[in-house]
Amino acid sequence: MQIMLAPMEGVVDHLMRDMLTKLGGFDLCVTEFVRVVDIKLPRRVFYRICPELQHGGLTPGGVPVRVQLLGQHPQALAENAQRAIELGSHGVDLNFGCPAKTVNKSKGGAVLLKETQTLFDIVSTVRQAVPQPNKVTAKMRLGFEDCNLAIDNACALAEAGADIITIHARTKKDGYRPPAYWDWIARIKQHVNVPIVANGEIWSRDDAQRCQEQSACRDIMLGRGALALPNLARVIRGEQAPMRWGDVQRLLIDYSGYEIFGDKGRYYPNRIKQWLGFLKRQYVEAQTTFNMIRTMTDADDIVRALQLPVPVADNPSSGYSRIACS
Secondary structure: OOEEEEEOOOOOOHHHHHHHHHHHOEEEEEEEEEOOOOOOOOHHHHHHHHHHHHHHHOOOOOOOOEEEEEOOOEEEEEHHHHHHHHOEEEEEEEEEOOHHHHHOOOOOOOHHHHOOHHHHHHHHHHHHHHHOOEEEEEEEEEOOOOOOOHHHHHHHHHHHHOEEEEEEEOOOOOOOOOOOOHHHHHHHHHHOOOOOEOOOOOOOOOHHHHHHHHOOOEEEOOOOHHHHHOOHHHHOOOOOOOOOOHOOOOOOOHHHHHHHHOOOOHHHHHHHHHHHHHHHOHHHHHHHHHHHHHHOOOOOHHHHHOOOOOOOOHHHHHHHOOOOOO
């Protein structure tokens, strides 16, 4: 089983990749997307999104990182894919799944799922430009408004030369609302001859096992679930129990140091609140902590608040406090 860490714009940056991969269980990370319009981007753009390129394309914990590109022009994407490989990316991923309105209005991400031929043209052009054995992978959703083109789109990606296809088991219209339609991945899998990675609505080991059964996929990609339960990858592998809140609290403090000193703290207040928003799904203590820092904007004040003891919920058997997960 391969477990991959999904790209999440504005959430899973290089600092979060560092922290989560040090906890273990991940085989690969995919970066936030590099937005490609119609030019070959300078090296600094790639280094900003993926500082790991300056260290062999690996996180400090030794996990390979793959740069993701988003755009609509095949040749421009191909030129930037070549650059990513030259700089040390472990393959190139193409984004056909982002549901953001601003991205879709610029004809990027999930909106391209309306245009099967465009998907084929992009992947085939990038595949021709990227030397073997470097992998060209693609991430898609089931469709834009419906699943009518799901099989056609996946077949186009495979026929164009995609080595692996990751499928988020919802349409753009579905957004992130549960459920994820894992059974649709199994339908698609019957029509393509390349490996498929299942993604969407995996919050626990039970979810992962149901996803694998319903999707007929062994390999999975984790996104929001890994933020809600930081050691989820190792829990899924059966190597650890879910982290206790005290351990998560120490992780929050460590992450604060990463953000404040590693990225000059520009986004720290928003990032830590955003992360607590995900943690609230698994830990009731995260809600208490979020309430304490909700109005704070000073990094030092936030760190001091994070160090305060938080009443631990009564759930000693599992070590964490699960809140209404699907």
